Amino acid sequence: MTEGNFVDYVKVHVTSGKGGQGSKHMRREKYIPKGGPDGGDGGRGGHVIVKANKNLWTLYHLKFKRHFKAEHGLHGSKQTSTGADGADVYIEVPLGTVVRDKETEEILFELTEDGEEKIVAQGGRGGLGNAHFKTATNQTPRYSQPGEEGLEADIILELKILADVGLVGFPNAGKSTLLSVITAAKPKIANYEFTTLKPNLGIVEYRDFKTFVVADIPGIIEGAAEGKGIGHRFLRHIERNSTLLFLVPADAPDIKEQYEVLVDELRRYNPQLLDKERLVAISKSDMLDDELKTEMKKILDKEFKEISYLFISSVAHQGLTELKDKLWAMLN
Template sequence: MSSPNFIDYVKVYLRAGKGGAGVSHFMRAKFVPKGGPDGGDGGRGGHIILRGDKQRSTLLHLKYRKYIAAINGQPGGDGCKTGASGKDIILDVPLGTVAKRGDQVEVLVEILEDNQKYILMQGGKGGWGNTHFKSPTHQAPHIAYPGEPGMEDWMVLELKLLADVGLVGLPNVGKSTLLSVVSAAKPRIDNYPFTTLVPNLGVIAYRNDHSLVMADIPGIIEGAAAGKGLGTRFLRHIERNSVLLFMISATSENICVDYAMLCRELAAYNPFLLEKPRLLAISKIDLLDHKGRASLLQALPQDIERLCISSSTGEGIAALKDAIWKKLHPK
């Protein structure tokens, strides 16, 4: 996922098709000069449908489509013929996409399965033709209903990445480097904060041909939940991760303080995140000598499983994979 192509938020105005008008018509034939009503109903307006597509990973294809309208239904015909329905518009989206109406908080649907469909905007019903209004006392009605308007409104689509484990940490603690080492992902890596500007996904090979998916999001700083740094823009991507892997550099001045800050920011964004299984990886452990390691181990948080790793030397990487797998598949 490169920065220009990864789009995880779009707002678009959607209008479903209007139903076709019913027709007021009377049967006329050579030997039936005064036939009864035979006006057909109008066709249904086209729906706008959301559909899951496992091949997609971004909402880029919808970024510049600010207005999408479905086709109207066709009017009814004589001989009780129903008009053609308007063609539906199908919006294919990545798995993990949620839809909200306008600026409302309530989620209308979460697309989690391939080919899952949901009607976002329902097309209007077609109007009745005059055949519906015939009665013993009213045998020649001239009444026909127009079609109903289709639904229309602003719609927000947000993508929340689906992954087994999400990386949580301050900027420049080695999250992207770890992802590049354990998977085939090629995130941008530089020695300065906020190198990662978009989430990255990587598939990690595990024992016996198993695999798991890891998500790396941009670094979190104190005050992120209030909008500092990159704010909460990407925190939604760890809401669906099964396990959270906190990463803190071995060179941190105070690992316990950093860990507590990360927990506070997650809780401020969504308290449910802290109910997920957690691991703590102390990165860049190769930068410490034996004495420094001994001192560090005595100053680690006690309420979380901890591992020391080095993406440069490979130290602790296999143990980290095992720990993640156990969290995902507890006995």
């Protein structure tokens, strides 16, 4: 999938179907010239339904289709025949999609299981036929109910990636390189900031045919929680990860300080993100000799008392098996 095909935010207009009108028919047959009312009810208008589909990965298929309109219910007819219901319209979305009301920004619901369905615009009820209004004193009612109008709404579909591990780090920390080495994913890699503009997913093959999913999320910059840089566009993808892997390059001026800035951005965006398990990987550590690494360990052992850390190098394939072992232990 190319980067331009990754769509994680779409605005959609939905219209449900109008209910059919009830019938005013009077029974008229050869030997029953003055039969009573036998008008049937109108059919229900079609719903607009959002449905989760595990085979979809992005909202790209909705990029050029922004209007969804369900069918109207048919009118009732004679012999108390109910009109047919209007056909429902389905909007298929990937797992992890959040549906919001565009005006209020309120979350209506989230879809996280394959095949899960939620009605986003309910079809109008069909009107009652005149057979319902017959009484002892009014035996020939010549009126019926009209069908209810359908609903119109503007909704926002927002994808939050479902992955086991989220890679968190500043731009150019080596996240894409790590993903390309430990999975079969082929993210765009270059030596400048914001190479990754869209989240990338990769499946890590672990021992005994076990697997887990890693998401490389665009790099954080200070102020991301307020929307600077790529801002909220990437932070929402971290919400669904069960474990966070912080990547800090070995050549960073202050590893602990850089980690604290990353943690602070997550805290300001959503404090609940800090409840997730965390692991710090010091990337590009092939640049360090043994003596320097030993000195750094003495400092980091004091600074990272509660959080585990390890040295890795994606290019030199150092510490990657240990990293996978650690992540698998944290996930299970």
